[in-house]
Amino acid sequence: MKMIEKFKIIDCDIHNALGSTSDLLPYLAEPWKSRVARAGLGLLYSGYYSPVGVGRKDAVPPGGGAEGSDPGFVARQLMDPYNVEFGILTGNLFSVSVGHDPDYAAALASAYNDFMIEHWLGADSRYRGSLLVSFLDPLLAAKEIDRLGRHPGIVQVVMSSATRMPLGQRYYHPIYEAAARNGLPVAIHPGAEGAGQSNPPSAAGYPTWYLEWHTNLSQNFMAQLTSIVCEGVFEKFPGLKFVFIEGGVAWLPHLMWRLDKNYTALRAQVPWLKKLPSAYIREHCYFTTQPIEEPKNMNHLKAIFEMIDAEHILMYSSDYPHWDFDAPDQILRWLTPEARGRIFHSNAKQLYNL
Amino acid sequence: MKMIEKFKIIDCDIHNALGSTSDLLPYLAEPWKSRVARAGLGLLYSGYYSPVGVGRKDAVPPGGGAEGSDPGFVARQLMDPYNVEFGILTGNLFSVSVGHDPDYAAALASAYNDFMIEHWLGADSRYRGSLLVSFLDPLLAAKEIDRLGRHPGIVQVVMSSATRMPLGQRYYHPIYEAAARNGLPVAIHPGAEGAGQSNPPSAAGYPTWYLEWHTNLSQNFMAQLTSIVCEGVFEKFPGLKFVFIEGGVAWLPHLMWRLDKNYTALRAQVPWLKKLPSAYIREHCYFTTQPIEEPKNMNHLKAIFEMIDAEHILMYSSDYPHWDFDAPDQILRWLTPEARGRIFHSNAKQLYNL
Numbered sequence: 001m002k003m004i005e006k007f008k009i010i011d012c013d014i015h016n017a018l019g020s021t022s023d024l025l026p027y028l029a030e031p032w033k034s035r036v037a038r039a040g041l042g043l044l045y046s047g048y049y050s051p052v053g054v055g056r057k058d059a060v061p062p063g064g065g066a067e068g069s070d071p072g073f074v075a076r077q078l079m080d081p082y083n084v085e086f087g088i089l090t091g092n093l094f095s096v097s098v099g100h101d102p103d104y105a106a107a108l109a110s111a112y113n114d115f116m117i118e119h120w121l122g123a124d125s126r127y128r129g130s131l132l133v134s135f136l137d138p139l140l141a142a143k144e145i146d147r148l149g150r151h152p153g154i155v156q157v158v159m160s161s162a163t164r165m166p167l168g169q170r171y172y173h174p175i176y177e178a179a180a181r182n183g184l185p186v187a188i189h190p191g192a193e194g195a196g197q198s199n200p201p202s203a204a205g206y207p208t209w210y211l212e213w214h215t216n217l218s219q220n221f222m223a224q225l226t227s228i229v230c231e232g233v234f235e236k237f238p239g240l241k242f243v244f245i246e247g248g249v250a251w252l253p254h255l256m257w258r259l260d261k262n263y264t265a266l267r268a269q270v271p272w273l274k275k276l277p278s279a280y281i282r283e284h285c286y287f288t289t290q291p292i293e294e295p296k297n298m299n300h301l302k303a304i305f306e307m308i309d310a311e312h313i314l315m316y317s318s319d320y321p322h323w324d325f326d327a328p329d330q331i332l333r334w335l336t337p338e339a340r341g342r343i344f345h346s347n348a349k350q351l352y353n354l
Numbered sequence: 355m356k357m358i359e360k361f362k363i364i365d366c367d368i369h370n371a372l373g374s375t376s377d378l379l380p381y382l383a384e385p386w387k388s389r390v391a392r393a394g395l396g397l398l399y400s401g402y403y404s405p406v407g408v409g410r411k412d413a414v415p416p417g418g419g420a421e422g423s424d425p426g427f428v429a430r431q432l433m434d435p436y437n438v439e440f441g442i443l444t445g446n447l448f449s450v451s452v453g454h455d456p457d458y459a460a461a462l463a464s465a466y467n468d469f470m471i472e473h474w475l476g477a478d479s480r481y482r483g484s485l486l487v488s489f490l491d492p493l494l495a496a497k498e499i500d501r502l503g504r505h506p507g508i509v510q511v512v513m514s515s516a517t518r519m520p521l522g523q524r525y526y527h528p529i530y531e532a533a534a535r536n537g538l539p540v541a542i543h544p545g546a547e548g549a550g551q552s553n554p555p556s557a558a559g560y561p562t563w564y565l566e567w568h569t570n571l572s573q574n575f576m577a578q579l580t581s582i583v584c585e586g587v588f589e590k591f592p593g594l595k596f597v598f599i600e601g602g603v604a605w606l607p608h609l610m611w612r613l614d615k616n617y618t619a620l621r622a623q624v625p626w627l628k629k630l631p632s633a634y635i636r637e638h639c640y641f642t643t644q645p646i647e648e649p650k651n652m653n654h655l656k657a658i659f660e661m662i663d664a665e666h667i668l669m670y671s672s673d674y675p676h677w678d679f680d681a682p683d684q685i686l687r688w689l690t691p692e693a694r695g696r697i698f699h700s701n702a703k704q705l706y707n708l
Contacts, residue, residue, distance in 0.1 A: 051622045165559040166566075199559045202577035203547065203570065205519040211620040212520075212580050215613050216557065219573040223556035226569050231562065250608035253654060257647040258602055259569050265678065266565040268405045293611040295661070300607060303657040307649070324619065 004329050005083035010348040012288045013245050013317035016089045016120055017066040027111035032104060041108065043095045044196035048210040052323045059321030067321040071123035078320045079126055082328050086354050088128050089120055094160035094189050096134040098196030105134035113148055121153035130158035130187060135172055142178035149182030155352040156243060161188040161220055162198035168227030180237040185351060187243035188224060190217040221247030222255050232272040234284045241351060243286045246319060250293040253307040256281060286351060288317035290326040298334055316344040358683050359437035364702040366642045367599050367671035370443045370474055371420040381465035386458060395462065397449045398550035402564040406677045413675030421675040425477035432674050433480055436682050440708050443474055443483050448514035448543050450488040452550030459488035467502055475507035484512035484541060489526055496532035503536030509706040510597060515542040515574055516552035522581030534591040539705060541597035542578060544571040575601030576609050586626040588638045595705060597640045600673060604647040607661040610635060640705060642671035644680040652688055670698040
């Protein structure tokens with residue numbers, strides 16, 4: 001296959017999938033092994049149906065199976081032609097966190113992590129893994145981070161952005177403490193919004209269609225980011241970084257301005273903050289590009305990029321193999337070479353110590 | 355008092371308050387009259403406490419009582435010095451819609467409307483009223499709109515933005531049908547988010563502080579706007595206009611781009627739409643200014659205003675007498691005279707037929 005990209009890039013959101021549920025069986029103990037063998041994973045689903053499907057039709061591996069389930073084919077279809085130096089695997093089992101049984105969720109996450117390390121990190125030296133945790137029991141999540149967080153192929157913790165309560169709250173802090181202890185950023189990823197015991201997927205309630213559900217995902221990110229900053233997570237864990245995957249970016253100016261303005265008037269409520277909320281966002285938070293907003297007038301997006309200092313907080317992601325895949329040679333072609341270098345490569349290289 | 359504003363303005367969000375609960379008693383029939391006399395209005399409250407209060411301390415009328423409860427004092431403190439040609443009263447009883455009994459909510463809304471027409475519209479010819487409805491029973495709301503919607507001092511319908519389900523859904527359509535029949539825009543206003551039977555006030559769940567709660571309000575507006583457009587409200591009621599009061603504006607570029615992009619891929623789900631979602635927003639929706647975002651670099655807000663064609667969709671509002679009041683001589687001083695004329699005056703004049 002012809003190489004399309006001239007310069008090396010890092011793709012921060014590749015969805016490796018299981019070939020089949022039984023892939024996890026060797027990594028599960030009883031009683032979970034029998035449960036999965038009998039009933040499958042039992043992950044909960046929001047009920048919103050995409051008329052264009054979720055996976056790219058051309059991403060089905062030659063040998064069959066789910067899109068993104070064959071490490072070699074992903075390498076050939078995505079990594080080789082686009083000159084991907086490192087591909088950050090994010091998996092697609094985030095919804096372990098919106099089920100009900102914390103022990104089962106933790107067992108599934110551990111089994112997935114073991115499987116991913118063996119079958120993906122072992123298959124191609126360009127892959128890097130995100131350690132999946134369930135926040136149904138933050139202490140078990142912390143244990144999992146301590147168990148595998150020092151593995152050389154693991155570069156971050158990943159968890160669902162769909163929650164019952166906002167991610168800044170103290171309930172979650174053992175996870176952040178463990179991530180900080182292991183030198184790992186924490187990433188959040190949408191998909192389970194409105195499923196299981198997560199909150200309805202918008203502040204207005206349950207929308208009707210996937211079109212709205214998908215549009216609303218960025219609002220959840222706004223609420224999560226607000227909570228993480230206001231609760232003082234970055235004062236409590238000064239080295240911690242957060243990665244907001246697949247939630248859009250053009251809402252950031254509004255959020256930073258509104259939050260800074262409200263903070264100025266209401267900072268008595270959050271006395272642990274020592275600077276403006278936007279300063280924490282700029283220093284501790286990264287945002288992946290896909291799905292990048294695409295106004296008709298690209299100067300408008302350029303203006304937004306300037307407002308948020310995009311060059312220092314964005315990281316390229318393809319979302320392979322999903323329907324709304326952003327090919328690296330198709331998006332943001334107007335970036336300066338320097339900005340492109342940072343967003344498509346060096347920001348991630350630095351954050352993940354690659 | 356000295357006149358501060360040279361040019362006439364229209365203030366699209368003045369919160370007239372009751373002097374006391376008993377103001378409504380003459381307008382209530384039994385059994386509601388006895389209930390209110392015995393137990394007050396019983397309106398539900400979200401539980402988020404503002405350390406700076408809600409009302410401006412200097413807005414307490416000389417004779418005492420709630421801020422904004424004296425029509426003459428509001429005229430002297432706000433309308434005279436700022437050269438307010440028309441002041442749109444929005445009240446502060448939006449939370450009738452998040453209680454539980456639809457008959458009681460409708461009775462309270464009707465009593466408030468009768469009181470407001472008599473004591474406010476009767477007190478100063480510059481006041482214009484928003485007809486409060488409860489959406490706990492959309493058919494009763496439609497009846498109320500038919501009862502008073504043709505009153506010459508009534509310029510719009512107003513209701514809570516805090517909902518159990520998004521405002522575009524069919525459940526609410528009798529309200530929009532009645533508003534369209536009476537030639538009135540529909541306005542929504544925050545305040546009850548997270549109270550009573552409304553959804554948690556963010557897509558992430560209940561935040562901890564008022565600082566976050568207030569920041570998150572704009573996310574609810576994003577979800578409501580998405581729903582109203584996608585459900586085809588503006589195709590079903592082509593003359594209908596919506597006014598989004600007090601929800602911010604700088605999120606609009608993101609929302610329009612994301613929604614247009616998703617619509618392009620997923621429009622099979624909403625075949626009744628005949629144009630891009632952003633086109634409906636530009637043609638049918640107005641946004642009030644307060645609380646206006648205030649970046650350090652005002653050129654950034656200027657750029658946002660250009661992206662959303664602010665000159666044609668924004669209308670000035672003060673939010674008097676609330677803590678985050680935006681004085682007309684203090685905000686948006688960089689607007690061109692023409693843009694200022696539209697945003698501070700003629701957009702509202704035209705929308706409300708003043």
